[in-house]
Amino acid sequence: MNDYELLAEKLDSLPNGYPPTEDGVHLRLLEKIFTVEEAEIATQLNALPESVDDIAARTGRDVRELLQQLKAMAKRGLITIELGKGGLRFGLLPFVVGIYENQAASIDKEMALLFEDYYQKAFAEVMQVQPQYHRVVPVNQTVSKSMEIHPYENILDLVNGAKSWAVLDCICRKQKALIGEPCEHPIDVCMVLSPRERAFENHTFYHAVTKEEALATLKRASDSGLVHSVSNNQQGIYYICNCCTCSCGILQGVAKLGIANVIARSAFVCKVDESLCIGCETCLDYCQFKALSMDTTVQVNAVSCVGCGVCVPNCPSEALTLIRRPEEEVMPIPETLIDWGSQRAASRGLTDKPE
Numbered sequence: 001m002n003d004y005e006l007l008a009e010k011l012d013s014l015p016n017g018y019p020p021t022e023d024g025v026h027l028r029l030l031e032k033i034f035t036v037e038e039a040e041i042a043t044q045l046n047a048l049p050e051s052v053d054d055i056a057a058r059t060g061r062d063v064r065e066l067l068q069q070l071k072a073m074a075k076r077g078l079i080t081i082e083l084g085k086g087g088l089r090f091g092l093l094p095f096v097v098g099i100y101e102n103q104a105a106s107i108d109k110e111m112a113l114l115f116e117d118y119y120q121k122a123f124a125e126v127m128q129v130q131p132q133y134h135r136v137v138p139v140n141q142t143v144s145k146s147m148e149i150h151p152y153e154n155i156l157d158l159v160n161g162a163k164s165w166a167v168l169d170c171i172c173r174k175q176k177a178l179i180g181e182p183c184e185h186p187i188d189v190c191m192v193l194s195p196r197e198r199a200f201e202n203h204t205f206y207h208a209v210t211k212e213e214a215l216a217t218l219k220r221a222s223d224s225g226l227v228h229s230v231s232n233n234q235q236g237i238y239y240i241c242n243c244c245t246c247s248c249g250i251l252q253g254v255a256k257l258g259i260a261n262v263i264a265r266s267a268f269v270c271k272v273d274e275s276l277c278i279g280c281e282t283c284l285d286y287c288q289f290k291a292l293s294m295d296t297t298v299q300v301n302a303v304s305c306v307g308c309g310v311c312v313p314n315c316p317s318e319a320l321t322l323i324r325r326p327e328e329e330v331m332p333i334p335e336t337l338i339d340w341g342s343q344r345a346a347s348r349g350l351t352d353k354p355e
Contacts, residue, residue, distance in 0.1 A: 003039040004030045010043050015344035016094035016133070017126035025121060029114045033103060038073055041066075042092060049082050049091035075204050077102020083196075096123075096249070097133060097231070097239070104171040104190075105205040112178035119249060127253045127262050129347050131340055134229040134241065134250050135264040135333065138309035139222040143268055143322045152234040152333065153267060155218060159240075162193035165214035166206035176247040183246040189221040191240040218242075225286050227251070227308040232264050233340045234333050245288040254289060266307030267330045268322040270300045276319035283311040283320060 001009075004027045011018035020026050030039065044059045052070060056063040070090045074081035078099060080091045093099050103111065127133070137155045151157040159165065170190045176182060191214060192206055200208040209217070221242035222228070229241045229250070245251040253262030270291065277297035284292050291304035292311065298319070312320045324330075334340035 003036055003043060004034070006043045007034065007039045010092065011095050013350065014047060014092070014094045015341040015348065015350065016096060016098070017129065017348060018095045019122045019125045021118065021121045023121070025114060025117045029111070029118050032111050032114055033099065034078060037069070038078060041069055041073065042079060045079060045090060045092040047092050049080055049084065049089035051084075051086055051089055055090065076106075077205060096126075101171050101190075102205065104169045104174060107171060107174055107178065109178045112175045115175055116179055123249065124253065124257050124259065127250065127257070128259055129344060130261075131232050131334060131343055131347075132262060132264045133232060134243075135232040136266045136306045136308050137228045137230055137240075138266050138268055138307055138322055139228060139313065140218070143309070143324075150234075152230075152237065155228050155240070156215075158193065158230065158237055159191075159211065159214050159218065162195060162211075162214075163197045164194040164199035164208070165211055166192045166200035166203065166208045167214070167217055168192065168206050170242070170247070172243075172249050173247040181247075183244060185224050185226055185244050185247070186220060189217055189224075189226065189242040191217060191242075193238050193240070222310060222313070225288070225310055225314075227288060227306070227310060229263060231337065231340070232333060233335065233337050235336050251288065260304075263306065264331055264333070265305070266309075266322075267324055268307035268309070269302050269305050269325050270307070270309075270311060271321055271323045272298045272300060273319045273321070276317045278317045278319070280316060283315050286311045286314045 007030055008018060008020060008026055012020065018026065034042065045055065052063055052067045056066050070079065073079045074090065078093065080093050082089050100115070137153060140156050143149055151161065167188055168190050169187045173183060173185060173187050192200070194200065200206045218228070226242035226244055229243050230237045231239065243251045245254060250263055253259040274297045279294065279297060281294050283298055284294065289304050289306055291301045293299045293301070307322060309322050312322060334343055
């Protein structure tokens with residue numbers, strides 16, 4: 001096997017998955033992103049970040065040279081880097097969510113076409129695995145104030161609980177535009193969060209913003225009809241995607257591939273006050289999941305509704321709100337990202353945990 005084949009296998013051994021294609025487009029995509037030497041180094045990393053000394057001792061590489069290589073790879077978003085006890089630590093990133101999204105600043109038409117080819121041929125396989133990659137979080141002020149809302153269900157709590165914020169371009173909408181299928185939604189609305197102060201200063205592809213700017217970005221996203229989604233766990237949420245069914249790699253699974261449960265819905269569902277509904281049909285234009293229909297008043301298909309709340313603030317008669325679903329309909333959310341990975345690995349039949 002060459003280094004790209006080894007890297008593809010290692011990425012597919014992670015809970016997120018990176019399934020192969022018969023024609024090898026999955027390898028050509030990695031060849032576009034990684035040099036041969038970078039691919040070789042990535043295959044020698046573990047999912048749990050380690051110190052450069054530990055990596056060098058295991059691989060027989062020179063510590064000083066390896067440190068420079070790892071820093072350069074982390075700067076390009078190819079591997080993960082974190083500040084831990086004793087210094088910097090490096091680890092293998094999954095392809096999605098991870099390596100691919102970090103290429104938003106460098107993606108070109110060639111990469112966009114390669115990804116589209118790969119997406120159409122193989123990505124549906126991993127999108128159907130449970131638990132899902134992403135979970136919907138309702139738009140602010142769409143849930144009745146009398147209801148209990150957990151912090152991981154509240155988009156404002158997620159932003160207010162961070163100490164650093166940054167925005168980056170949505171790679172999904174950039175990728176679609178590059179292949180000639182642009183949509184009208186804003187691009188610069190994806191967000192990353194950190195519990196560490198000044199985490200994104202002088203970053204290569206994240207643009208650091210204040211908390212106020214982050215909140216304004218969320219409002220701009222929801223005003224344009226985008227759906228807030230986060231990683232499908234309760235603790236340690238570090239990004240907020242603002243998604244659409246026309247471009248988002250995940251939500252296209254609903255609109256174009258017909259995968260009904262491609263994203264974990266929120267614990268809420270839309271409710272109509274028929275005494276207030278004027279039948280204007282404005283909300284129908286904002287529902288990306290075709291969960292709303294018009295009879296005399298708006299009707300809600302609770303199965304199709306993901307509880308995003310995008311329709312609620314756009315109802316001119318204030319006839320819509322979100323209510324909590326019956327407890328038996330609320331999907332369990334893994335506590336941590338590690339719990340999510342363990343459950344997903346089991347669903348994929350990966351009996352051995354990734355190192």
